[in-house]
Amino acid sequence: MKTKRLRRCQLSVPGSSEKMLAKAATMEVDYIFLDLEDAVAPNRKAEARRNVVEAVRSTRFRAPTIAVRINDLSSPWAYDDLTALVEGCGEKLDVIVLPKAMGPHDIVFLDRLLAMLEARHAVGRRIGVEVLIEEIEALNSVEAIAAASPRLEGLIFGMGDYAASQGMRVSGVGETDDYPGDLFHYHRNRVAIAARAGGLDAVDGPYADFRNPDKYREEARRAAILGFAGKWAIHPSQIELAEAVFSPDPATVTKARAMAEAYAAARERGEGAINFEGTMIDIASVRGVDEIVALADLIGEKRGR
Secondary structure (H helix, E strand, O other), X not given: OOOOOOOOEEEEEEOOOHHHHHHHOOOOOOEEEEEOOOOOOHHHHHHHHHHHHHHHHHOOOOOOEEEEEOOOOOOOOHHHHHHHHHHHHOOOOOEEEEOOOOOHHHHHHHHHHHHHHHHHOOOOOOOEEEEEEOOHHHHXXXXXXXXXXXXXXXXXXXXXXXXXXXXXXXXXXXXXXXXXXXXXXXXXXXXXXXXXXXXXXXXXXXXXXXXXXHHHHHHHHHHHHOOOOEEEEOOHHHHHHHHHHOOOOHHHHHHHHHHHHHHHHHHHOOOOOEEEOOEEEOOOOOHHHHHHHHHHXXXXXXXXX
């Protein structure tokens, strides 16, 4: 069974910065991923890898989920990333984030390599995997990717690299410029559908201009409407914005709990449809309600309530 995780906000932390790694340990956020890929210059890859292994092994993070984004499988660094991480901190590492997947074969390869490394180093827990959908080849086979491994937990739409892969004319990571509508609607929707069909979480990628909270909030809102569980943050100022968008408000939770209880009581009486606050509800009405309640409970567990 997959571990249930909050992913309302996934905060990126460069592995080459000891200062940022130390600060990340104090952050109240659902999920932190320590980055060995884009945020690290080629001549600092080995240093960043050592920093991240030590941080995961020795640091007490406040975030309940700690992940590491490795380098892509076509790079000269990915193998060393994986072997060092599993050997050095596999017991404390929750998730490996795989960038630039090209198809399901990449996920199968990663799954098997991780299984061998976990066995070799007697890691007593299965490390999860999330995959970045950021190449046209990946989007073209996203359904197969979503079904490629039982350790897969989420799909992340990486719009920055994806835009370059498709040759889109955008001015920055996450920007939609003057396109008439949501430039990334199709891509997000396809990722969301594939994730849901595979029992995974869909997560929206970064918005680079952290000085523009309104645009970040709008991009998060668009993803949330489509069923995404959360969004990346590249700066701590984006954490609160993401958590607000991807959390149900208290009034909605209260109503959802009441509806679920009313319908459960109705089923006990043998009724398939009932009047709830002036509206007829049936089993289809409460499908989304159950998810709202489950998310609220998960948020409550994180807060210790």
